Amino acid sequence: MQTTGLAEQLHAVNRSINPAPSFLRRRAANDAVASTEEPVRKPASGRRSTAEPGWLQSARRLRELSVAWEDNSGVLWTSMMPERRPSSTPSLLANVDGLLDCVERAWEEAGDGEAPIRYLVVSSRVPGIFNLGGDLPLFLDLISAGDGEGLRRYAHACIEIQHRLVINLDLPLTTIALVQGDALGGGFEGALAHEVIIAERQARFGLPEVLFNMFPGMGAYSMLSRRLGPVQAKRMILSGRVFTAEEMHAMGVVDVLAEDGAGETAVRAYIADAERSARARRALFKAARMVDPITRGELLDITDLWVEAALTLDDSDLRKMRHLAKAQDRRWARIKEAGF
Numbered sequence: 195m196q197t198t199g200l201a202e203q204l205h206a207v208n209r210s211i212n213p214a215p216s217f218l219r220r221r222a223a224n225d226a227v228a229s230t231e232e233p234v235r236k237p238a239s240g241r242r243s244t245a246e247p248g249w250l251q252s253a254r255r256l257r258e259l260s261v262a263w264e265d266n267s268g269v270l271w272t273s274m275m276p277e278r279r280p281s282s283t284p285s286l287l288a289n290v291d292g293l294l295d296c297v298e299r300a301w302e303e304a305g306d307g308e309a310p311i312r313y314l315v316v317s318s319r320v321p322g323i324f325n326l327g328g329d330l331p332l333f334l335d336l337i338s339a340g341d342g343e344g345l346r347r348y349a350h351a352c353i354e355i356q357h358r359l360v361i362n363l364d365l366p367l368t369t370i371a372l373v374q375g376d377a378l379g380g381g382f383e384g385a386l387a388h389e390v391i392i393a394e395r396q397a398r399f400g401l402p403e404v405l406f407n408m409f410p411g412m413g414a415y416s417m418l419s420r421r422l423g424p425v426q427a428k429r430m431i432l433s434g435r436v437f438t439a440e441e442m443h444a445m446g447v448v449d450v451l452a453e454d455g456a457g458e459t460a461v462r463a464y465i466a467d468a469e470r471s472a473r474a475r476r477a478l479f480k481a482a483r484m485v486d487p488i489t490r491g492e493l494l495d496i497t498d499l500w501v502e503a504a505l506t507l508d509d510s511d512l513r514k515m516r517h518l519a520k521a522q523d524r525r526w527a528r529i530k531e532a533g534f
Contacts (some may be wrong), residue, residue, distance in 0.1 A: 267313075280320045291354065311367055312368065313369075328379055360488050394452045401414055407507060408511075421447055
């Protein structure tokens, strides 16, 4: 893996952003939940229960997520629908945290009955974007103000969600990230927290933090080092490169590579195959987590280091971060103008 000069790397990330022609669980609840319910999107296949359970009604009220439950197959399809920029804003984090609460509630309501959710699939409705990462404008404001506690609150909120996903909520289910667009920075880390990553060829992955003198602090090293080994994880992080889905698949980061537009079909094919040996697969993945666990304490310690590093950024570093934030805003504005 070769590392190009800083200017070339920053230009590559800008091209990716502007392509050519249970911390917040309770907090911000009013922002996370819509005042009125919207109808759930009918799944492409599978039957829908006529009497919706309470947990599903709660999930449907999450403003920045769209959910569809296939009760016969136990698949909960979830799509991110950010109201602001397609990054990990506090309101989107609150929505995702609320979704995980709903998944846990589904199992509680089921009791000793049939498993309600066996597969949790997370994707994005934003064209060409899975998630662009951390809330850069918020970072800039907090760093400029020297507000370490504000940064720590945001970072810890991210870690609470990441760890719940990493351990599959301590439930016998499989989490799947369906990536059909760019997953950068914290967006890539969010995908990595899922047990399985299925990506369409058009998807791109990258950790650009090194370009403004930072490192990805929401679990990237912990999760990549388990998938790739520590040496390759460090090389990837320090490269600042944007990788294609095909490259990620060849390295073993992406589990299934799908053709563009065929991501949902690939998910269904994966689930159909996994169901043939579901108990064995879940036991194996659980054994892997036991042998090489990613603990909540590990993630929190690393993100505290991230906060310390953020507060040392100088004006030059902040200008680069601001440049990327503006590039994200321009891309988001074009998407909204196109009718999103």
